[in-house]
Amino acid sequence: MKKEIIIIMVLAAILLSVITIARPGGILAGEEAYYHLSVASTQEKNSMTAIERPVFASEYDYLLGAAFLFFNPILFMKIFPIIIGAVCAVLFYLVSKRIIDKTSAFYASIIFILSPPFIYIFSANSAEMIPLFLLLLGAFLLVQEKRYLPYMAIAPFLIASLNSMFAAIMALVAYATYFLVKRDKKYFAASSCALVFLTLSWLRPNFAVSYSMSGLSPLSNLFSDLGGMMGVSVFTAIFFIVGLIVSKKREYAYPAIICLAISFLIAPVTLVYGNAVICAFAGAGLNNFIAKKWKLNNLKQTMNFLMIGGIVFSAASHVNVLKETGPSAGVIEAANWLNKNTGSGSVILSSFQNGLVIESVAGRKAVGDALFYNTADFGRLLNDSNEIFYSRTLEKTERLLNKYDISYIMIDDNMVNGGVWKNKNDGLLFLLTNQETFPTVYDSGGVRIVYYAK
Amino acid sequence: MKDYRKLVWLLFLAIVIIRLAIAFSSPYFDYDSYFHIKHIENIAQTGLPAWNDQLSYGGGVFVFSPLFHYLMAALSLIVPIGIIGKIVPNVLYALLVPLSYYIANEITGKRKLALIAPVVVAFMPVLWSNIFSLNPLCITIPAIFYAFYCVVKENDPHRISKFLVSVVIAAFSSPISIIAIPILWGYLLFLRVGKTKxxxxxxxxxxxxxxxxVLTQFLFYKNAxxxxxxxxxWQNIPAEIIRNYFAQVSILDIIANIGILPFIFGIYYIYMFSFEKKKESSSLFVAIALAAGILIWARLIPVQTGMIFLGLGISVISVDTIKQFMDYFQKIRFRKARLVMALLAIFFLFSAAIPAFGYFQASKQSIPGESEINGMLWLRENSSENSVIAGSVKDGFMINEVAKRRNIIDGNFLMNPYSEERFQDVSALYTTNFETSALELMNKYSSKYIFFGKNVRTEYNASKLNFEDKKCFLNVFDENNVKIYKTWCQLE
Known part of the structure; x- marks a missing residue:
């Protein structure tokens, strides 16, 4: 057993380290990391945006806030996810071992580590890291045979429930499944459910929070190979179906599967939890596949290689995509320049993707960021931003710039090369040629900042 | 027992000769072939295709299945692409003729009767529409059908290896190889339902x-x-023209593509298949016909490709239908059975030959004329290397390959996110009455030349540019209704 745990820990640590090393210097992968950096560093009660937005503080933000008192923030945000990712992978193995056989659990853990959702949340500093860890810890305690350990599971489940409504629902599903398996513990399961439910009713946290905007269809969000940042691999999905068919204990997983399927349609981010269930069955499917005897043995060997290659390919492909996500070095430098050279109350207009970087690194107000996606103001804000970006009428643009009290406009290469505009003279780019009204105050590393003198 | 294989291979040879004679009647290929020619030439020169093609859409990424292009590049080192590009596809398509004989022979067990299949395939109208075409399907389709032949050829000890090699060839040559998946599983389902071991x-x-x-297609087309x-x-094809690639088809279209007699016999066989237990081997070709039919109906596969699969599947199973009728005639001692078969054969020849000729005529319309090529060569000699040429979608590949200049749009929509917008702009350019609108569009793409050829007339129903008499557009080339206009004006 120890050998397997070491292999799992080392594999998880190496894989997550690759993305960390691939990002130069002090740059974190993804936009969400900068949100947590901002909230944890400033502990602001109000959002750093031109119009008020709720601050979606998670348990991870509080953890970071405490850690920043002792550690360098960027270093901590690079090392901590690797450690907790490795621990989660081990917990997953230990939980799976109790539910399916040892070999299947090992395969499931490898698939779990190579799964795009795992790679994403532990390399992009996703807030889902902590509730996932807590839910796995709770599940680990729940499946133990020692008398008092299952009762201790309520603690991590309750703490996870504080993060989001969805985590609380997962805790309820875990107890419901436990009840299905251990009928003699029904009073314990029922009372634990009641406690979680009470916590949920009292706190009423958000269902789930999206930290990035995805314009993809549900099908594309479901699979990383179709572009879903937190999607599963198609090959894992195939093994999941095989595992579901061959598994004798599949009916116990039905409550979780149904719940996760519905949650995915409400908030795609919940797939990171569904991934654990998918990987568990995929491990069983892969084990069944490898163990089955084929008449054409050479073909079988090639097949094993292909399947494992497919899963590894999806993981490698996702690592490659993640290496490129998040702000470029140029954007980070520009944000640092804003921090040093602009007034503290300045409002910066840029694309929503840069919003969180402006708030955290520059410490300035952004007009909008990806978190507005979770609010009712998103539509209005997006319309106004688009009007500013695409209008060639100075009067109309100035009216909107004044509405949000915008002092600076930050434009990066992504925005010019298709992210916002297709041609160099589209909309606002045309107006910015007027250097009197919009003097360029910074131009380096593919990022230009212009000042708007009202 | 008489061996009809020599006869079949003679028929193959005849078809090859006819196809090549037609193919070499013009030195040019159809418009879409120039895309493949460009990459074949690049591979022959540099060992790699033009991954980042600066000429297409003013700069774009190319994704492809490599086998066909590398094979043709290797052959083009020995024989010029203008010759080998005509020989290889026509020979490969003609190979479907003897292949259908061997398949029909396996299914029916009757060598004489199996001769019907190659004759039907030889005259299948849809196979006469690609004589001037150079594209990877000429490898993929024969490879897939050979793989299916290996499935039904039970007495061959090496059939598994041959099947696997064929699948690998198909997978490496075109994403259409994915059609083999529903066919194989449909076949297994039929066997399972029929309680066959x-x-x-x-x-x-x-x-x-x-x-x-699936893995190879993910590898090659991951970015797409x-x-x-x-x-x-649906390959990111603009909405206005997607119906040309994934069209809604009717029964008449199917009949026109594969022939009325094969269609009737094939449908009858599929109908009887639902009620009676049939041979395992014929189940595979029923699966082919049904899978192709469903994919065409659901618009998940280009029409022409689907018709080829449908036609080949139906051609093979229709032989079994004819066998059943022959057995029935024999049973009832119908004296005029031979006369009936002879009349059917004559009817088939007329009913297939006429549409086949029609398709062949249509395929001649899909190749550029001398004037268009001259126009492209004129652009190559008289425009600067960085020039952008406005042309229709069909002319796009020729602008890249023959004129060696950048285009605004071509048929490679897959990796170009602005294909819809560019299509709208080019349509507007050829239909607008206003010089300023035309100038605005030209300036948008930094283009100074407009190519006005046969495709523009067909696609936009235009006989001329509505603003051609204006001072900003000068006619710099005019030959047999192919015109090129140049502008020096810039809209402020």
Whole structure:
């Protein structure tokens, strides 16, 4: 057993380290990391945006806030996810071992580590890291045979429930499944459910929070190979179906599967939890596949290689995509320049993707960021931003710039090369040629900042 | 027992000669072939295709299945592409003729009767529409059908290896190889429903083929899949022209493409298949016909490709129908059976030959004329290297390959996110009455030349540019209704 745990820990640590090393210097992968950096560093009660937005503080933000008192923030945000990712992978193995056989659990853990959702949340500093860890810890305690350990599971489940409504629902599903398996513990399961439910009713946290905007269809969000940042691999999905068919204990997983399927349609981010269930069955499917005897043995060997290659390919492909996500070095430098050279109350207009970087690194107000996606103001804000970006009428643009009290406009290469505009003279780019009204105050590393003198 | 194989190979030779004679009647290929020619030439020169093609859409990324292009590049080192590009596709398509004989022979067990299949395939109208075409399907389709032949050829000890090699060839040459997956699983389903014992090797190769094809397509087209998601099936084709590629087809269209007699016999066989237990081997070709039919109906596969699969599947199973009728005539001692068959054969020849000729005529319209090529050569000699040429979608590849200049749009929509917008702009350019609108569009793409050829007339129903008499557009080339205009004006 120890050998397997070491292999799992080392594999998880190496894989997550690759993305960390691939990002130069002090740059974190993804936009969400900068949100947590901002909230944890400033502990602001109000959002750093031109119009008020709720601050979606998670348990991870509080953890970071405490850690920043002792550690360098960027270093901590690079090392901590690797450690907790490795621990989660081990917990997953230990939980799976109790539910399916040892070999299947090992395969499931490898698939779990190579799964795009795992790679994403532990390399992009996703807030889902902590509730996932807590839910796995709770599940680990729940499946133990020692008398008092299952009762201790309520603690991590309750703490996870504080993060989001969805985590609380997962805790309820875990107890419901436990009840299905251990009928003699029904009073314990029922009372634990009641406690979680009470916590949920009292706190009423958000269902789930999206930290990035995805314009993809549900099908594309479901699979990383179709572009879903937190999607599963198609090959894992195939093994999941095989595992579901061959598994004798599949009916116990039905409550979780149904719940996760519905949650995915409400908030795609919940797939990171569904991934654990998918990987568990995929491990069983892969084990069944490898163990089955084929008449054409050479073909079988090639097949094993292909399947494992497919899963590894999806993981490698996702690592490659993640290496490129998040702000470029140029954007980070520009944000640092804003921090040093602009007034503290300045409002910066840029694309929503840069919003969180402006708030955290520059410490300035952004007009909008990806978190507005979770609010009712998103539509209005997006319309106004688009009007500013695409209008060639100075009067109309100035009216909107004044509405949000915008002092600076930050434009990066992504925005010019298709992210916002297709041609160099589209909309606002045309107006910015007027250097009197919009003097360029910074131009380096593919990022230009212009000042708007009202 | 008489061996009719020599006869079949003679028929093959005749078809090859006819196809090549027609193919070499013009030195040019159809418009879409120039895309493949460009990459074949690049591979022959540099060993790599033009991954980042600066000429297409003013700069774009190319995704492809490599086998066909590398094979043609290797051959073009020995024989010029203008010759080998005509020989190889026509020979490969003609190979479907003897292949259908061998398949029909396996299914029916009757060598004489099996001769019907190659004759039907030889005259299948849809196969006469690609004589001037140079594209990877000429490898993929024969490879897939050879793989299916290996499935039904039970007495061959090496059939599994041959099947796997064919699948690998198909997977490496075109994404259309994915059609083999529903066909194989449809076949296994029919066997299961018919309570036929399924060989475990068959299941194992089917599983392997499925995963191999899916994995290779993910490898080759990963970027396209990431860019387009599930809609990669429709290749990002602009809405206005997608119906040309994924058209709604009617029964009449199917009959026109594969012939009325094969269609009737094939449908009759599929109908009887639903009620009676049939041979295992014919189940595979029923699966081919049904899978192709469903994919065409659901618009998940280009029409022409689907028709080829449908036609080949139906041609093979229609032989079994004819065998049943012959057996029935024999049973009832119908004296005029031979006369009936002779009349059917004559009717078939007329009913297939006429549409086949029609398709052949249509395929001649899909190749550029001398004037268009001269126009492209004029552009090559008289415009600067960085020039952008405005042309229709069909002219796009020729602008790249013959004129060696940049285009605004071509048929490679897959990796170009602005294809819809560019299509709208080019349409507007050829239909606008206003010089300023035309100038605005030209300036948008930094283009100074407009190519006005046969395709523009057909696609936009235009006989001339509505603003051609204006001072900003000068006619710099005019030959047999092919015109090139140049502008020096810039809209402020």
């Amino acid at each position: 399924i060989e475990s090797e068959l299941v194992e190769v089917s599983i392997f083929s499925t995963f191999f094809i 899949i990431l860019a387009n998601g599930a809609s990669v099936i």
